[in-house]
Amino acid sequence: MFHIPVMKREVLELLIKDPKGLYVDCTIGTGGHTEEILKSRTNQDVTVIGIDRDGLALDIAKKRLKGYQKRLKLVQGNFRDLEKHLAGRKYDGFLLDLGISSLQLADSSRGFSYMEDGPIDMAMGEDGSSVREMLSGAGQEEISRILKEFGEEKRHRVIAKSIVRARDLEEIVRTGQLVKAVKEVIYPNKIYGTLSRVFQAFRIWANDELENLRVFLPQAVRLLNTGGRIAIISYHSLEDRIVKRFFVHEEKDCICPPDFPVCVCDKQAKLRIITRQPVLPAPSEIEENTRARSAKLRVAERI
Numbered sequence: 001m002f003h004i005p006v007m008k009r010e011v012l013e014l015l016i017k018d019p020k021g022l023y024v025d026c027t028i029g030t031g032g033h034t035e036e037i038l039k040s041r042t043n044q045d046v047t048v049i050g051i052d053r054d055g056l057a058l059d060i061a062k063k064r065l066k067g068y069q070k071r072l073k074l075v076q077g078n079f080r081d082l083e084k085h086l087a088g089r090k091y092d093g094f095l096l097d098l099g100i101s102s103l104q105l106a107d108s109s110r111g112f113s114y115m116e117d118g119p120i121d122m123a124m125g126e127d128g129s130s131v132r133e134m135l136s137g138a139g140q141e142e143i144s145r146i147l148k149e150f151g152e153e154k155r156h157r158v159i160a161k162s163i164v165r166a167r168d169l170e171e172i173v174r175t176g177q178l179v180k181a182v183k184e185v186i187y188p189n190k191i192y193g194t195l196s197r198v199f200q201a202f203r204i205w206a207n208d209e210l211e212n213l214r215v216f217l218p219q220a221v222r223l224l225n226t227g228g229r230i231a232i233i234s235y236h237s238l239e240d241r242i243v244k245r246f247f248v249h250e251e252k253d254c255i256c257p258p259d260f261p262v263c264v265c266d267k268q269a270k271l272r273i274i275t276r277q278p279v280l281p282a283p284s285e286i287e288e289n290t291r292a293r294s295a296k297l298r299v300a301e302r303i
């Protein structure tokens with residue numbers, strides 16, 4: 001089963017400006033967006049470099065895109081090391097489609113889903129940490145902080161307490177045990193929303209997702225050709241806020257306090273924001289693919 005790429009038409013329209021350009025899909029996953037780019041009739045001379053930290057996803061992308069071998073290069077790695085992977089030249093665009101793929105979610109042996117019982121791991125690639133280790137080592141305060149910060153979960157204290165209580169009886173090694181600990185303190189009518197925030201929080205923590213994004217952004221700007229674009233699809237407000245603030249900051253020419261008579265910061269704008277408001281999927285897309293429901297696409301251009 002392939003992951004269904006979100007807002008593929010919008011990504012194509014807003015990202016690809018040069019029909020002979022070199023683009024980087026920094027979260028190629030199983031290759032949905034990249035396939036769309038490579039097969040488009042106007043992009044027959046476009047080349048794509050695809051990065052993903054998940055080797056299993058890359059294997060699928062490689063098979064799926066074998067007809068485009070000459071215009072595609074795949075790299076296993078973390079997009080936070082962008083300059084290490086791509087040093088030596090400039091690029092015409094970067095695409096980030098954040099979060100996890102349906103492939104990862106559907107594989108219960110990786111522990112991303114609360115719907116099925118499996119070992120509690122949640123590492124996206126070999127470089128991620130395991131939630132199992134964190135849950136056995138972290139104190140109640142730390143667990144509570146992760147739930148609050150990365151899951152924006154209001155009941156973080158109560159849930160952390162229940163997790164620690166369960167862990168004191170038996171090490172938490174399976175998603176089912178975590179689900180049970182959460183169910184013990186949350187009303188049934190709120191349980192699915194809460195579980196999705198709890199699992200999101202641990203996944204973001206285990207894979208250092210927010211820091212990866214923060215570290216990626218300035219590198220992408222440095223590697224862009226003038227006129228090149230960064231397109232980012234995010235699925236929750238924590239990521240969207242980071243992208244929005246970064247774009248706004250990079251669009252400013254001066255960041256001196258307003259009462260300074262002359263500019264002393266020497267800051268120069270590097271980006272022009274293309275999407276003042278984030279682009280959202282059409283209702284028909286959300287109907288066909290519920291995963292698109294929370295997606296927001298932001299695009300900026302190197303000036």
Ligand SMILES: C[S@@+](CC[C@H](N)C(=O)[O-])C[C@H]1O[C@@H](n2cnc3c(N)ncnc32)[C@H](O)[C@@H]1O
Nearest residue numbers: 005027029030031032033052053054078079097
């Ligand atoms: C939403 S999926 C991308 C799906 C893809 N656009 C498609 O159409 O098939 C996100 C992918 O990003 C990868 N990923 C997440 N964080 C990453 C990181 N820091 N570096 C590299 N890949 C990452 C995940 O492993 C996953 O395969």
